[in-house]
Amino acid sequence: MSATAHDVPVVKVLPEPEDLPEPLPEPAVGELRLETVLGALSDPLRLTIVRKLLLESEAFDHSCGWFGLDRPKSSLTHHFKALREAGVTRQRQYGLERRSHVRVADLDARFPGLLELVAAWTPKTP
Amino acid sequence: MSATAHDVPVVKVLPEPEDLPEPLPEPAVGELRLETVLGALSDPLRLTIVRKLLLESEAFDHSCGWFGLDRPKSSLTHHFKALREAGVTRQRQYGLERRSHVRVADLDARFPGLLELVAAWTPKTP
DNA sequence: TCGCTTGTACGAGTTTCATCGTACTGCGTG
């Protein structure tokens, strides 16, 4: 193709799509169901996860441990899987870690306004 | 601004609050919780109810039977109660009937955009 | 290669929820 021998890569701002590991199994955009997504978001812990991803993750995926959640690992696996299978997050395997990010574009396309509600959410005080 | 003393009220679009029976017990606006509301809306039958109220109820409350749902009465009671206790609907007793409407103003104030998602929802086809 | 780390799989215990039959209440009408 157009790539020649003297083409030198300079800086890579973001990893190329081909460089990323394949996402774990997830529903396609057209398969997203409102009732399923709402069900996944009806749990305080999962709201916490998604909100933290929305507000504090600057274009990076984050592994399970980054959230600092005080729960056993098997519980966290359960909730991250629930979010991914509902289509809220995407997960990729980076060596040891499995990192997550919110499918912002997909969710905004299918359910505009929903993520703003999650970002504005605050946990119950008492 | 331009309103002066000789402005005469023309039509009463909505009935006065004093004419209505007291609403059944429900959470106040400030007590609405996103996780609870999303949980109430994560059920296809309840989404059907709320959507139908949003799209087809022209400023009127509607009784249980109006929806034409093919379920036993005790099931319907369960779901209408779930919606009311989550703060999605308001119910008033009119003689024999208990009529419901969506708390549009309250929900729009606390969770802007949420009801638009419900209105745009369509049940699963298969 | 031997650990250490990250996370999964599986399974049990508990809880919560949906469904719905039956019996009941409360209102309105004849």
Add this chain to the structure above:
DNA sequence: CACGCAGTACGATGAAACTCGTACAAGCGA
């Protein structure tokens, strides 16, 4: 006042979901 109707309350059943311990797989570094 007796009947009928809208809807509730209660309870049983079964399915789903949350929580979490334990055991296991896979990557990475010394």
